[in-house]
């Protein structure tokens with residue numbers, strides 16, 4: 001590693017939904033502090049990313065690894081990054097990037113051109129593409145781009161026509177999707193766009209080889225706050241039987257499948273007639289109230305798995321999420337269970353996060 005401070009990857013670069021920078025910064029600052037890191041976040045509202053800078057130009061590799069992507073809530077992507085390159089010559093954006101890469105000593109297998117998920121970011125889409133071939137060729141020539149390089153990827157994160165942040169991602173601790181976004185196609189016959197939230201949650205929390213085991217056609221689920229049926233639609237597509245709890249109307253074609261029992265009851269007082277395989281819930285209510293209801297279901301053994309959303313209209317979203325996750329852990333422990341709990345701000349989530357709980 002070079003002695004030049006500008007050539008040390010002493011930052012963690014994290015992408016998020018625009019508007020959630022403060023929440024992501026609060027989460028990372030808290031978790032980095034718990035790990036004993038000496039650093040600070042830089043977050044500007046509406047930009048769709050934050051930087052966490054380690055003091056004294058310490059390399060960020062170890063901390064980024066300890067902040068396991070799977071355990072984080074608000075980031076869409078996490079990268080070890082060099083300080084940004086600014087005021088680049090628009091006629092030659094490749095030379096400064098190549099100089100940095102060469103001096104850093106890192107090698108990689110793939111080059112990703114990234115942009116923030118903002119309108120300003122979208123305007124930069126063509127920029128990365130236009131230099132991709134030349135950059136690949138120059139990187140290959142100096143040995144930085146190789147067939148085998150520990151599955152590391154190089155990321156160029158463009159924030160302006162003359163500004164880029166060079167970063168590296170590591171296998172098992174990154175999103176494999178461009179810009180950290182998993183796009184899903186809206187199924188034309190689903191009753192609401194919300195359907196994509198549950199589908200993305202399954203992709204995020206359930207490994208592909210587990211789908212046939214955990215999302216099986218012989219299963220029974222409850223969908224609390226089900227109408228018009230976007231989440232129920234996903235369960236029905238997997239062949240499950242569903243208790244759909246909501247005062248509102250369910251999509252008629254969904255009811256015609258014969259797999260759905262629609263009960264116009266209050267989700268806070270309804271109890272399942274037998275133990276269920278899945279509980280899902282997308283009600284708009286105070287997050288702590290929803291978390292307590294989920295806790296009650298798990299404590300009572302009414303379900304072994306749950307996926308639910310916590311709506312976050314408040315300012316301090318990270319603190320609220322932390323509070324709700326503490327509540328859940330408490331409920332599960334009180335019942336003498338061990339649980340696997342994950343929480344993620346999904347691409348299809350807006351002012352909400354999605355939680356997955358599995359009793360193990």
Ligand SMILES: C[S@@+](CC[C@H](N)C(=O)[O-])C[C@H]1O[C@@H](n2cnc3c(N)ncnc32)[C@H](O)[C@@H]1O
Pocket residue numbers: 191192193194195224225226227228229230231232245246247248265266267268282283284285
């Ligand atoms: C955001 S919508 C659910 C959308 C649904 N997940 C979908 O994909 O179509 C929230 C639903 O929760 C229902 N709801 C709110 N409070 C409820 C309660 N206490 N009991 C049952 N349903 C409730 C509302 O009637 C509303 O239909």
